[in-house]
Amino acid sequence: MRQCAACGVPPDRVTRAARSGAWQRVARGVYDLGPVARADHDPRGLRRLRSAAIGPLAYPGSVATGAAALALHGVLGLPTDIRPEVTLPDGTSRAGRSTVRVRRLPVRRWDVVRGIPCVTVEDALAQAVPELRRHEAVAVMDSALQGRLITRDGLERAHDAARGRPGAGRTHPWWDEADGAAESPAETWARLSCRDAGVPPDALQLMLVDGPSLHGRFLARVDLAWLLPDGRALIVEIDGQDPHSTPEALFRDRARQNRIVTDRTVVRRYTGTDALRGTVAHEVAAFLRSTTWTPGRQASDVFAV
Numbered sequence: 001m002r003q004c005a006a007c008g009v010p011p012d013r014v015t016r017a018a019r020s021g022a023w024q025r026v027a028r029g030v031y032d033l034g035p036v037a038r039a040d041h042d043p044r045g046l047r048r049l050r051s052a053a054i055g056p057l058a059y060p061g062s063v064a065t066g067a068a069a070l071a072l073h074g075v076l077g078l079p080t081d082i083r084p085e086v087t088l089p090d091g092t093s094r095a096g097r098s099t100v101r102v103r104r105l106p107v108r109r110w111d112v113v114r115g116i117p118c119v120t121v122e123d124a125l126a127q128a129v130p131e132l133r134r135h136e137a138v139a140v141m142d143s144a145l146q147g148r149l150i151t152r153d154g155l156e157r158a159h160d161a162a163r164g165r166p167g168a169g170r171t172h173p174w175w176d177e178a179d180g181a182a183e184s185p186a187e188t189w190a191r192l193s194c195r196d197a198g199v200p201p202d203a204l205q206l207m208l209v210d211g212p213s214l215h216g217r218f219l220a221r222v223d224l225a226w227l228l229p230d231g232r233a234l235i236v237e238i239d240g241q242d243p244h245s246t247p248e249a250l251f252r253d254r255a256r257q258n259r260i261v262t263d264r265t266v267v268r269r270y271t272g273t274d275a276l277r278g279t280v281a282h283e284v285a286a287f288l289r290s291t292t293w294t295p296g297r298q299a300s301d302v303f304a305v
Contacts, residue, residue: 027058027084027100044080045071049114055084055100056116062086063110065103066127069118070140073111073149077139077185079132087119103127121149126161129175130168135276138177139188145180181205186238186272187223193281194224199288202227203299206235208260211304219259219305226284228266229292233303235260236280237269262305 004014017023023031032050052068064072067082084100091106105127110117118124121144129137144150150158159175162168177195181204182188194200206225209216226234261267266287270280 026054030054030057047080048078048082051082051084052118053084053114053116055086056118058084058100059086059088059094059102062088062102062117063107064116064118065105065107066119066124066131069124070121070128070144072113072116072118073121073124073144074113074147075121075124075140075149076143077136077188078128079136122154122158123161125150125155125158126165129158129171130162130165134171134174135189135192137171137174138192139182139185141175141178142180142182142188143185145178146182179204183223184238184272186275189272190224190236190238190270190275190280193275193278194284197278197281197285198295199226199281199285199293200295201225201236202295202297203301203303206233206299207302208235208265208305209302211264214300214302214304216304220256222260225299225303226288226293227297227299227303232264232266233305234266234284234287235268236284237267238275238280239269239271260305264303264305 001011001014005011014023017033018025018031023033026032048071052064052071055068056062056064063069063086065085065087067078068085071078071082085103086100087103087105087107088094089107089110091104093104094102107119107123109123110119112118119127125141125144128140132140141155145152145155155175155178159172162171177192179188179191182191183205187204191201191204201224203225205221205223207221208219210219222235223238224236228234257267257269268283268287274280
C-alpha cells in the first residue's frame with residue numbers, strides 16, 4: 001500500500017485489484033501486478049528476475065542469495081524456474097512465506113543490484129552450484145567469468161566456500177570445467193557434450209583471418225573449432241534465438257557465413273537445443289571419425305582461411 005500510495009495509486013483501486021485477482025498475491029505483502037512485455041528482454045530472463053525479486057520484497061531488510069542473487073547480477077545459464085531465496089544479514093531464522101526460502105546464513109558483505117540487496121557473485125556461486133545440474137553450473141560459472149563478474153581467483157574461493165555444503169561433493173570436477181571464453185550457455189553445453197563424447201574442441205572463439213598470412217584481414221570469431229589433419233578447420237557455430245531472429249541480424253549472419261565458408265573450412269551451425277540435447281556432439285564426433293583427427297592438438301588463436 002505504501003509503494004502504491006507513493007506512485008499515486010488510490011487505496012480503493014489497490015483494494016479492488018487485490019480482491020478481484022487482477023493483482024496476484026505471490027507472498028504475504030507481495031503482489032504481482034501483471035506481465036511486463038518488453039521486446040529487448042528474454043521472457044525466461046524476466047521470469048527468473050520476477051522470482052528473484054519476490055524474496056527481498058517479502059522480507060524487507062533481507063539479502064537475496066544463491067540462484068536468485070545470480071539472476072539479479074545478470075548471470076546466464078540458470079534454470080528457467082528458480083526459487084526465491086534470501087537470508088537475513090544476522091543469520092536469524094524466519095518462518096518461510098509461500099515459496100520463499102529463508103537461509104540461516106550470516107552475511108557481512110553484499111551488493112545492491114537493481115535496487116535489491118544480493119550476496120556477491122562469489123558467495124552466490126558457492127551457494128548455488130551444489131544445487132544445480134552440471135550443464136547449468138558450468139554455464140553460470142562460464143557466464144560469470146565471461147562477464148567479468150568474477151575472477152579465476154574468486155572462482156577458486158567460491159569453490160572452497162562450497163566445500164561441505166550438501167551436494168558439493170559431486171561438483172568438484174565441474175569447477176575446473178569453467179571457461180570464460182563461452183559467450184552463451186549454449187556454447188557451454190556444446191563444449192561439455194563434445195568433451196564427454198571424446199571430441200573436445202581444439203579452439204574456442206577462434207579468430208578467422210583472410211589468408212594466407214595469420215596477420216590477414218579479420219573475418220570473424222567462431223564459437224568452437226577443430227583443426228583437421230588435411231589443414232582445414234571444422235567450425236561449429238551455436239545460434240541463439242533472440243540475437244539471430246531479426247531481419248537485420250539474419251542479413252548480418254548471411255554475410256558472415258559467406259565470409260567464413262571457404263576451401264579451408266567446414267562449417268556447421270546448430271541451435272541451443274541441439275547443444276543441450278547432444279546433437280552437436282553426436283554429429284561432430286561422427287564427422288571427426290571420418291578423418292584421422294586426434295584430440296590434444298595445440299591450436300593458435302588465429303586461423304587463416
